[in-house]
Structures are given as structure tokens and as C-alpha cells.
Amino acid sequence: MNNLQLYNRVFIESFQVISDQLENLTYRSIPAWDSVGHMAMIAALEETFSIMFDPNDILDFTSYETGKQILTKYNILF
Amino acid sequence: MFLDLDEKEKSIIAAIDDRGVSTTYGEICGFAEEFCSLIKRRTLIFILSENSTGSLAGYIASLSGRIVPLLLSCNIDRGMLANLIAVYQPEYLWVPERYLSGFNYSLIFKKYEYILLKTGLKPFDLHDDLSLLLPTSGTTGSPKLVRHSYLNVEINARNVAASAGLVPEDRSIAILPMHFTMGLFVMNSHLVTGARVLLMQQSLTDRGFWQFIKDQKATNLSGVPYNFEVLYRLRFFRMDLPDLRLLIHGGGKLKYELFVEFAEYAGRTGKKFISGYGQTEGSSRMAFLKPEMALSKPGSIGKAITSGHLSLIDENGTEINEIEAVGEMVYRGPNVTLGYAQSGTDLAKGDENKGVLHTGDIARRDADGYYYVAGRLSRFLKLYGLRIDLDEIEHMIRSAFDMDSLCTGNDEKMIIKITDNTLKEEIHKYVIEKTGLFHTSVDVAVIEEIPRNEAGKKIY
Numbered sequence: 001m002n003n004l005q006l007y008n009r010v011f012i013e014s015f016q017v018i019s020d021q022l023e024n025l026t027y028r029s030i031p032a033w034d035s036v037g038h039m040a041m042i043a044a045l046e047e048t049f050s051i052m053f054d055p056n057d058i059l060d061f062t063s064y065e066t067g068k069q070i071l072t073k074y075n076i077l078f
Numbered sequence: 079m080f081l082d083l084d085e086k087e088k089s090i091i092a093a094i095d096d097r098g099v100s101t102t103y104g105e106i107c108g109f110a111e112e113f114c115s116l117i118k119r120r121t122l123i124f125i126l127s128e129n130s131t132g133s134l135a136g137y138i139a140s141l142s143g144r145i146v147p148l149l150l151s152c153n154i155d156r157g158m159l160a161n162l163i164a165v166y167q168p169e170y171l172w173v174p175e176r177y178l179s180g181f182n183y184s185l186i187f188k189k190y191e192y193i194l195l196k197t198g199l200k201p202f203d204l205h206d207d208l209s210l211l212l213p214t215s216g217t218t219g220s221p222k223l224v225r226h227s228y229l230n231v232e233i234n235a236r237n238v239a240a241s242a243g244l245v246p247e248d249r250s251i252a253i254l255p256m257h258f259t260m261g262l263f264v265m266n267s268h269l270v271t272g273a274r275v276l277l278m279q280q281s282l283t284d285r286g287f288w289q290f291i292k293d294q295k296a297t298n299l300s301g302v303p304y305n306f307e308v309l310y311r312l313r314f315f316r317m318d319l320p321d322l323r324l325l326i327h328g329g330g331k332l333k334y335e336l337f338v339e340f341a342e343y344a345g346r347t348g349k350k351f352i353s354g355y356g357q358t359e360g361s362s363r364m365a366f367l368k369p370e371m372a373l374s375k376p377g378s379i380g381k382a383i384t385s386g387h388l389s390l391i392d393e394n395g396t397e398i399n400e401i402e403a404v405g406e407m408v409y410r411g412p413n414v415t416l417g418y419a420q421s422g423t424d425l426a427k428g429d430e431n432k433g434v435l436h437t438g439d440i441a442r443r444d445a446d447g448y449y450y451v452a453g454r455l456s457r458f459l460k461l462y463g464l465r466i467d468l469d470e471i472e473h474m475i476r477s478a479f480d481m482d483s484l485c486t487g488n489d490e491k492m493i494i495k496i497t498d499n500t501l502k503e504e505i506h507k508y509v510i511e512k513t514g515l516f517h518t519s520v521d522v523a524v525i526e527e528i529p530r531n532e533a534g535k536k537i538y
Binding site: 014016031032034035036037038039040042055058059060062 | 281308311518
């Protein structure tokens, strides 16, 4: 799987959504992406890409799209 | 008045929420008077609560005017709410204004983005001592409620305030929901002190949360173990929070390593870390560990609060006299609630507990008399600080699917065992929907048959 597929899989599994929903997904836009879901998704990304987020990035990670930009800081390129 | 709020400095802000709605002690007393003059008599009200000024004001006014509120989450499933209304027949509802269109009741009054609705229902008789009702479980919508007396609420507010050493200059973050006993008593204890409550709907993972508490110069933070895990993950120890002076932990067992980390952090930075223990049935706080003992008694819940008493009993219910011992914790004190209610007529009942509470928690007592929670006797889990009654989950599944299940788990996950493979996903979805739990914290497994002993009782 490439990085985008891995990234998508984390979202789909963390929030139980389908791939069509991903593009517009933002924090708190669906019940599953609440505070608890957020930390679970962050943990899953850290595990998938073997990285450790800076706390500021955890707070700034407010949408599916922003998340991709944040990950580039950790050399995860799409 | 409730918590002697009319004796506090009138111009001081009692509460401000993260939408910017605030109220002073003077204003809240005026509001309470107006609220009660509209309702006029002792009756039952449901408050669809959230951590906002309107929600808090309605609660304070009700307690001040001897109107008995049941606090529910404003996100409660509407089917469950309808069921609770049918069982308890509240004469009034106090709900966020944005939900107006969801109710067919007459609008009486509006303030702080909340509305007062009159249902036209006829309330049941309310016992003279009954002050407040809280759900036993915030999630399953069970009609089983905990009945509090006026003394319970007043004394626990004062005990929490005294044990934590609260002062009028304190500004406390309130992240735990109001319908959750610990969340409510964080608010009560600061109000009785004449301090300020910062009502948060945002959570630790919101950028706005941190901005708000910095702007408000928050001094105190109370949370459940999950909150402390998130704080740790956000590298809380490296944040610059010069105003913060007090961290209070309760509502479950914090992992030992985290307990030590937070105790050390507090020691290093001159802040205080208090570990506490409580239950809804004990009006929240029953025991706490003094902050100066956090490093020498890590993992401990300390000793009973002032005016309370803790003891251990063995399997036969006999009190254990040896100092070092393990057994079920029994608590005695004026904050032990009156009992449960399961129907409208139960609201007329008086004190059934007589100040004694069998906690259902197994604890160890060390040679110095400090208590450590070691396990649990009763069938409930604590997930994200929420109490999940496993028998209620089984009951829910039985009602919805007409089938037996076996619910177990630990404080990280609930495990539901069923025998019908075809319902696996549907039950998972149903339980998530009804409880609002995160989907990875519920597992559904299929087994051959539900194990039972010779008497037909389930074996867990």
C-alpha cells in the first residue's frame, strides 16, 4: 500500500466511514470524530507510519486534508 | 440559598462558558428568584445539561427553590428521553434553546441560551429530603436514578472544597459533564467557595480549549483517568501554564506510571496533585490522598474525607480489623445518598441507605491505613470515565434483539458474547449507537453457547 492508501485506511477504520466521505471529513463533523476518536486516530497514524506527533500537530489536525499537510512534516509524502 | 450563593461577593463572576456566556453571583441569585417565581412550587424538572452557563443556572435555581432536577446529557438518545419522561412525568424541562423545535411543550421562559418548557404532566409525590436525581449510567438511558438529599449535596460540596483547599481566587476548568457526579461536584465545590467555574464544551484536543484556559488564567483542573492520559500525550508537562496550581484526579483508576509522572510533575513545579475516589451513590467524593502524600503513597486513593469513614469487609460481610488487609470497601458518611429510584412512585421514598454504602470495589489497606483500589466486585466497567452497567447492556440487547448475551470487559474494552453469528455487526452498531462509546472500545464475539452454572446463572 502507498502512503495515501495507508492514510485512508486509518481514517476508514478509526471512524467507520467509507472512502467517499474522506475528502470533506473534519474534526467533529461526524459523531465518531470526537475527542476520543481523535486520539484513537492519532495513535493509529503514529503506529502506521512509525512517527510521533508534536502536540501542536495533534491540536492542528482538524481535517482529513490538513492531516496530509501535517504528515509531510514527518516526511510522509503523498 | 443553595450553597449559600447569596452570601458570595455579588460582582464576582461565578461561571463563564467557552461560548463567552457568563454570570456573576449576584446575577445568578436574581435569576434563581425569577426562575422559581415562574414555577412556584416543589415539582420535578428534567435538565438536558451541558457545560454551559444556562445549564448551570437552571440547576442552581432548581436546588435553591426546592425544585427537584434530574440531570441528563443534552445528547441523550431521544427515544431514551421519551422513556424517562413517561416513567417520571416531569412537569418542566430546561433545555438548550437550539432544541426548541424538538419538543411539543409550551415555552415559558428563556435565558442564557436555555428555555423552560412546561409539559403539562402531573408530577409524582416528592420526598421532603429529595434534592437531586442523577442517572446511574450516563449512557444506557436506564431509568435507574440515584436519589440525593439536600444534606448530601451541600456537605459534599463543602468536603470537596475543604479537602482540595479551594479558595475564592480559584478558577476551575470544568471539562467533566454536569450530569456526571464528579463533574457536578467540581462545579458545586467551587461555587460554595465563591470561586469561578470555567464551563467547557470543548475538550483537551481542541486548540480553543487551551486558548480559553490561558485567557481565563485557569488554576484548577479535575479529570478522569482518560483525561490524564490525553494530557500526558499532549505533553502537558512541557506546557507553560503558570496559573495552574491544582490537578484533581478521580472517577477511576489512573495507571500507576501515570500517577507517578503526575505526582512528580506536581512536586517539580510546585503544583498540587490530588487523587480521589468517589461514586454517584456517595454524592461523588468519598476519599482523597493529600497532595503532600502523592509521591510517598503513589496509586493510593488516600483515606476517607472529613466526616466520612472507610472500612473493609470480607466475603461474609464481616468487618476486617487488621490494618493491612484486602476486602470490599464500605463507606459511611453524610454524603451517602438516599437510595435508587426506578419508577415515579420511588420519588416519595426516604433514606434507604442510612449512611452506609457498599462500594463494590475491592481495596487494599496498607500499614498506615491508606487505601488502594485493587478490583471490582460489581458488574460495571469504567470506559472514558463513564460507568457502564454490564447487566443493563445485556438487558438492552435482550429487549432489542430478544436474545441472551454475556457482557464482560475491563476498563479499556467491553466484550459482548453472543451465539448468533448473523447479528454480530448489528449488535455492535446498536450498542455503539445507544451508548455513544467509541467503536473500538466494544467487541462482539460469537461463542457456541452462553455458559451457565447448575442454577442457570451465567458464568462470567
